[in-house]
Amino acid sequence: MPTLLRRALDAAFGHPRGVAGRVGGSIMAFGNRDQERAAIGLAALSSGEVVLIVGHGPGVGMALAAVSVSPGGHVIGVDPSPLMRAMAAERCVRWIRSGDLEVRPGSAENTNCANESIDVAISVNNVMLWDRPAGFTELHRVLRPGGRLVVTVHRHVLDCEPTRLCEQAAAAGFLDIRLNTRDRRAISPAIELVARRIQ
Numbered sequence: 733m734p735t736l737l738r739r740a741l742d743a744a745f746g747h748p749r750g751v752a753g754r755v756g757g758s759i760m761a762f763g764n765r766d767q768e769r770a771a772i773g774l775a776a777l778s779s780g781e782v783v784l785i786v787g788h789g790p791g792v793g794m795a796l797a798a799v800s801v802s803p804g805g806h807v808i809g810v811d812p813s814p815l816m817r818a819m820a821a822e823r824c825v826r827w828i829r830s831g832d833l834e835v836r837p838g839s840a841e842n843t844n845c846a847n848e849s850i851d852v853a854i855s856v857n858n859v860m861l862w863d864r865p866a867g868f869t870e871l872h873r874v875l876r877p878g879g880r881l882v883v884t885v886h887r888h889v890l891d892c893e894p895t896r897l898c899e900q901a902a903a904a905g906f907l908d909i910r911l912n913t914r915d916r917r918a919i920s921p922a923i924e925l926v927a928r929r930i931q
C-alpha cells in the first residue's frame with residue numbers, strides 16, 4: 733500500500749486524529765455499529781458487571797455496554813486517541829453524568845486498571861494495532877478469575893491468521909478459547925474470539 737494512503741488511513745482509523753480522525757470516527761460509528769452490537773451480545777453482559785472497552789473509538793460499544801450492565805454496573809473505556817475519547821465522551825455523556833461510565837487514556841497494553849477488577853473486557857477492531865503478547869497479558873491481569881474476554885476484528889485488517897490470536901491469548905493464560913467467523917454482506921467476515929480467565 734502506498735505510504736500516503738497508509739498514513740491517511742492511520743489518521744482516520746488506526747490512530748484517529750485531526751479532521752481525518754473526526755470523519756473516520758463518524759464512519760466507524762455508523763459502519764461498525766452491528767459489529768459492536770455483536771460483540772456486546774457475545775459478552776453476555778448482566779446488570780452490575782464492570783466492563784472494560786479497549787480501543788472504543790467513537791464510543792458506540794460503550795453506550796451499548798452501559799445499557800446492558802444497568803443498573804449497578806460500570807463501564808470503563810480506554811483509548812490512546814484524545815479525539816476518540818472526546819467523541820466517545822460526547823456519545824456517552826448521560827452515563828458519564830450518572831457516574832456509570834468513564835473514558836480514560838490507555839491502551840490494550842496499559843489499561844491503568846487494577847488487578848482482577850474487571851468482569852468483561854471487549855475489543856472491537858483494534859487487536860491489529862496492539863503489541864499482542866503485551867495486550868493479552870494486560871487484559872488477563874485486569875480480569876477477575878472467571879472474567880470473560882471478547883475480541884472481534886474485520887478479517888481484512890487482521891495481520892495474521894485468526895488462529896494466531898488463540899495462540900497468543902493462550903500464551904497469556906486465557907482458557908476456554910473459542911474462535912468464530914461471522915459472515916457479513918459487502919465486507920470481509922468478522923473474526924470473533926471469546927475466552928476466559930480461569931485463575
Ligand SMILES: C[S@@+](CC[C@H](N)C(=O)[O-])C[C@H]1O[C@@H](n2cnc3c(N)ncnc32)[C@H](O)[C@@H]1O
Nearest residue numbers: 760764787788789813816839840856857858861
Ligand atoms: C479502527 S478503530 C476501532 C474503533 C471501534 N471499536 C470500532 O470498531 O468502530 C481503532 C481504535 O483503536 C485505538 N487504538 C490504537 N492503538 C490501540 C492500542 N494499542 N490499544 C487499544 N486501542 C488502540 C484507536 O485510537 C482507535 O480508536
